[in-house]
Structures are given as structure tokens and as C-alpha cells.
Amino acid sequence: MSCGKIPYIGRFAPSPTGPLHFGSLYTALASFLQARSQQGLWLLRIDDLDTPRNIKGSADSILKTLDAFGLYWDDTVVYQSQYLDDYHENLDQLVKDKLIYPCTCSRKTLTDIYSGVCRNKQTLPSSPYSLRIKTDNRIISFNDELQGLISHNLAEQHGDFILKRKDQIIAYQFAVVIDDDRQHINHVVRGFDLLDSTPRQIYLQQLLGLVPPGYMHVPVIIDEQGFKLSKQTLATAVDIKKPHMVIFELLTLLKQNPPSELQHAPLTELLGWAIEHWNPALLKNLTAICRSG
Ligand code: GLU
Ligand code: ZN
Numbered sequence: 338m339s340c341g342k343i344p345y346i347g348r349f350a351p352s353p354t355g356p357l358h359f360g361s362l363y364t365a366l367a368s369f370l371q372a373r374s375q376q377g378l379w380l381l382r383i384d385d386l387d388t389p390r391n392i393k394g395s396a397d398s399i400l401k402t403l404d405a406f407g408l409y410w411d412d413t414v415v416y417q418s419q420y421l422d423d424y425h426e427n428l429d430q431l432v433k434d435k436l437i438y439p440c441t442c443s444r445k446t447l448t449d450i451y452s453g454v455c456r457n458k459q460t461l462p463s464s465p466y467s468l469r470i471k472t473d474n475r476i477i478s479f480n481d482e483l484q485g486l487i488s489h490n491l492a493e494q495h496g497d498f499i500l501k502r503k504d505q506i507i508a509y510q511f512a513v514v515i516d517d518d519r520q521h522i523n524h525v526v527r528g529f530d531l532l533d534s535t536p537r538q539i540y541l542q543q544l545l546g547l548v549p550p551g552y553m554h555v556p557v558i559i560d561e562q563g564f565k566l567s568k569q570t571l572a573t574a575v576d577i578k579k580p581h582m583v584i585f586e587l588l589t590l591l592k593q594n595p596p597s598e599l600q601h602a603p604l605t606e607l608l609g610w611a612i613e614h615w616n617p618a619l620l621k622n623l624t625a626i627c628r629s630g
Pocket of ligand 2: 439440441442453454455
């Protein structure tokens with residue numbers, strides 16, 4: 338028996354779809370500081386299941402960038418693609434429980450929220466199909482550490498959603514639940530853009546009998562036009578030549594008010610200060626932060 342505190346286990350899980358950009362580094366730093374300030378572990382996982390979107394060399398470039406910024410992770414890096422059997426075993430469980438059904442609808446014929454037209458198909462389709470999970474009107478709630486109480490009615494707000502795509506790729510919503518459980522993640526710090534996904538993930542955790550981690554969704558960085566910095570908007574890679582200046586700016590955007598004396602301090606000193614003074618409550622209820630050029 339142990340009476341000690343359960344250690345904090347957090348993670349950063351970038352997709353290898355391009356170099357690490359400023360917006361991702363912002364999330365990485367928040368997640369790192371939260372883990373380190375709790376004397377926790379900070380694990381790194383490369384979310385490489387969506388193979389059509391992967392870009393060769395970007396996983397290595399992401400690791401190099403994190404390293405250059407002093408965001409050292411614990412343990413060895415894991416890649417989702419090492420665990421394909423694991424996803425399928427869990428999927429089989431849900432199939433056995435009759436919670437999943439094949440769907441042949443094309444994206445064109447679908448509205449935003451899936452109506453469930455394929456729910457009662459008796460035979461397996463002969464054309465390619467996706468696998469959807471049945472949802473119902475249950476309310477899924479969780480208390481986000483920054484955004485407060487979030488409640489969704491899954492059937493109304495999301496409908497039956499896809500766990501395995503028509504192209505046979507395991508969908509993000511499902512993979513992330515299996516991954517976080519396998520790695521014993523008990524705290525997830527990630528961008529506000531994923532908040533809307535969280536109730537679906539909690540629902541899957543409930544169906545699989547998994548304990549949900551705590552969640553903290555930090556604001557996303559937007560440009561002056563109000564667009565999120567992302568690989569899709571071609572946000573450029575961060576410059577690894579002056580890491581302390583970038584970290585200083587990120588800490589400012591994380592509302593941590595780093596003292597100006599530290600502007601020219603060595604990177605390790607700046608990060609040490611940031612861990613010691615990390616106060617995520619300064620981000621409470623913020624969903625987006627503008628980076629003015
Ligand atoms: N791989 C996802 C992304 O880059 C993040 C997954 C997560 O943090 O849950 O958007
Ligand atoms: Zn369908």
C-alpha cells in the first residue's frame with residue numbers, strides 16, 4: 338500500500354505534419370511547465386496515425402526543436418504507429434458490445450451532425466465503410482482547470498462519431514483515449530481548439546471503463562486577423578537560433594509576466610524561473626491570445 342501522492346503524468350502529442358510552429362510551442366511550453374511545476378513526468382508522443390497528413394522528417398524536426406528550447410521530455414518518445422494492434426483490440430471490444438456500426442455515407446451527403454441513418458444496417462457493406470460509435474442523449478460534463486464546467490449532449494452536439502475512417506485509419510478521438518490510458522496520462526494540457534473534442538473522449542473512456550485524466554485547455558495563439566496559428570495557415574517554423582527570446586515571448590503570452598531582467602538570461606535560468614513561478618490561473622477563461630507582430 339502507498340500513501341504517497343499519485344505522481345503527475347502529462348504529455349505533449351504533436352502530429353508530424355510539419356515543423357513545430359509558434360502556436361504548438363506555446364502549448365508545449367504550458368504543458369511542460371504544468372508537469373515540471375508538479376514534479377511530474379512529461380512524456381512525448383508523436384501522433385502519426387493520420388499517414389496522409391504526415392510529412393517526412395517532421396517528427397525529427399519537432400524533437401530537435403523541443404530540445405533546442407530546453408523542453409526535455411521523460412522516457413523514450415512513443416509513436417502511435419507502434420500500437421496499431423492495441424487500437425484494434427479496443428475497437429473489437431466496442432464491436433462486441435454492439436456499440437459500433439458501419440457507415441457508408443459520403444461526406445457530401447452528411448450534415449454536420451450525423452443522423453444515424455446507417456445504425457440499423459444488418460449486413461456489412463460491400464463498399465468501404467467507416468465505423469461509428471452510437472451516442473445517446475447523456476450529458477457529459479467535466480471541469481476544465483481553466484475553462485470551468487463544460488457539458489455536452491453528445492447526440493445533439495456531435496451525433497454518432499467516427500472511430501475508424503473509411504480509409505481504415507483510426508480516428509483521432511479514439512486513438513487519443515487509448516494512447517493516454519496506455520501511457521497512464523493523468524493530466525492533459527492542450528489547446529482550446531480541442532476542448533470541443535473532450536466530451537467525446539470522456540464518453541469513450543466511460544464505455545471502455547477508463548479513468549479520465551484532468552484537463553486544462555490553454556488559449557490558442559491567433560494572428561492579428563484572428564486566425565489561429567496552425568500548420569494549415571502555414572505558420573512558419575520557430576527560429577531555433579534565439580530560444581531564450583522565443584521562450585520569453587511565449588511566457589509573456591502565457592501571462593506569466595517574466596521580469597525584464599530575464600530577457601537576456603540563459604535559457605535554463607529563464608525556464609527555471611518559469612517553473613518556479615508557473616501560475617496557470619492567469620489564463621483563466623482565456624480562449625485565444627493575439628500575437629501582434
Ligand atoms: N495530435 C494532436 C494535435 O497535434 C493533439 C492531441 C491531443 O493533445 O490530444 O492537434
Ligand atoms: Zn451512414
